[in-house]
Amino acid sequence: MPEIAQTYDFIIVGSGSAGSVLAERLSASGRHSVLVLEAGGTDRRFFVQMPLGYGKTFFDPRVNWNYRAEPDPGLAGNEDHWPRGKLLGGSSSINAMVWIRGQREDFDEWRDAGNVGWGYDDVLPAFKALENNEAGADEWRGRDGPVHVSDLTRFVHPLCGRYIAAAEELGLRRNADFNGASQEGVGVYQITTRDGRRMSAARAFLRPAMKRANVRVETHALATRILFAGKRAVGVEYSRKGRSCQARAGREVIISAGSINSPQLLQLSGIGPGELLQGLEIPVLHHNSNVGAHLQDHQGINYTWKARTPTLNQNLRPWWGKLAAGSRYLLLRDGPLSMSMNQGGGFFRTDPSQTRPNMQLYFQAFSTVLPRPGERPILSPDPWPGFSMGLSNCRPTSRGSIAIRSNDPLAPPKIVANAFSTDHDVAEMLDAVKFLRRLAATRAMSEMIEEEVLPGPSIASDEALIEDFRRRSGTVYHPVSTCRMGPDAAGAVVSPRLEVHGVEGLRVVDASVFPSVISGNTNAAAIMTGWKGADMVLEDV
Structure with missing residues (x-):
């Protein structure tokens, strides 16, 4: 039988670029309890903290999921290597640290697709608020936020x-x-470092949050499925040190596991393409063919x-x-x-x-x-x-997909990039x-x-x-849109409020919700998504 843990107001699955932001902002008032489940371990490793050390993490299974895409005709049949962070801070702890927000038109296209509140003028205040830019504050840059951006x-x-x-x-x-x-x-390029050390989302947001009594972070905790009462998410089942555990969410479950693991967890939980789930003997809670579809990558x-x-x-x-x-x-x-x-x-x-x-x-x-x-x-x-x-x-038109291969949460999903x-x-x-x-x-x-x-x-x-x-050629590690947002459930996975269509008490908040890929590195926009997502959660509770 699973071990029953206590109830928290919010359960966040994933401590990456968005999840770390959510943990800090949802816990800041002291009124809400937060549980963060991270499948990987600590970010306190020398080659994680040393900026150029990320070459040492590129294949390291201790901090990296080390996914491989399917053989791709567009890449001469190659099976591309897809590193993703498996540690506190997620991919922000193993990336190249380049700080690019994207173009004004990228976010205005999100807004014009029906995603109210996601235009450039809407997201710019969030970017400025989260940023501490060494170059100084101006009309576009922020100077008082937790993410230090270095001018080298x-x-x-x-x-x-x-x-x-x-x-x-x-x-x-x-x-x-x-x-x-x-x-x-x-x-x-401006990069996310401070005093010669990597400024990951864990360093900027999660580590300060972990000092609070109302925040609990469990590492080596692999979420295996979302628990539902009817169609309302009420908790998470996860595996930790060989034991099956459960935690209950009094208010919301928030998936921030990234563009590969977020659709994977939804599918394992019965939300996704019905035919795929039925073929894997997973009960279909809510059919949505968009879960895992529309994959975009540079x-x-x-x-x-x-x-x-x-x-x-x-x-x-x-x-x-x-x-x-x-x-x-x-x-x-x-x-x-x-x-x-x-x-x-x-x-x-x-x-x-x-x-x-x-x-x-x-x-x-x-x-x-x-x-x-x-x-x-x-x-x-x-x-x-x-x-x-x-x-x-910057804006490829090729589209791929993410799909689970079995009902085993440990089985890596099938990644079809369809490059070029x-x-x-x-x-x-x-x-x-x-x-x-x-x-x-x-x-x-x-x-x-x-x-x-x-x-x-x-x-x-x-x-x-x-x-x-x-x-x-190969990926430059910017996969997005596998749980994309949109006002119409027929074409999207989450609403502009980042709530999963067709169920209650469940959101996805990470780069998988991008309606389309931005023009440049995606980490800054993922952090911004966590910031705005936290605002929405706090407004709605």
């Missing part, structure tokens, strides 16, 4: 200056703040060059370089280990007729053509000076990779390039370029 302009590698100058040669403008008046242009690729001048390869490859970088980090909390791999970046239009940027740029002052098995080779770059420029599509499954996405990426070569051919960049290493000059025709990016 003065610390980046000198090659970033070359990259920015090259983009300016091609007509892009220098942009000091991609979250300001306009996203378009090139510059240095696809990215890197081009790599051998340089005539030193890059970070020479700092981080040899043992003495590692020792120097490590000692500097331990003593001063700065240097290359205190930053992201993506120091420079930007947004551009592959076609001038586009009304806004449709492609994101990344600049990395090191290269990793020769990987080390079992590790994303951020800390083991190539033995020669090299650098990479990459890109990802539309002519639009293929044509857009073809234009984009050609732009990378135009960047490399500018005076600013060509002066310090020895040769192109990947894909290499022999890859020249459109057909060869397409074949190459199908073979070498």
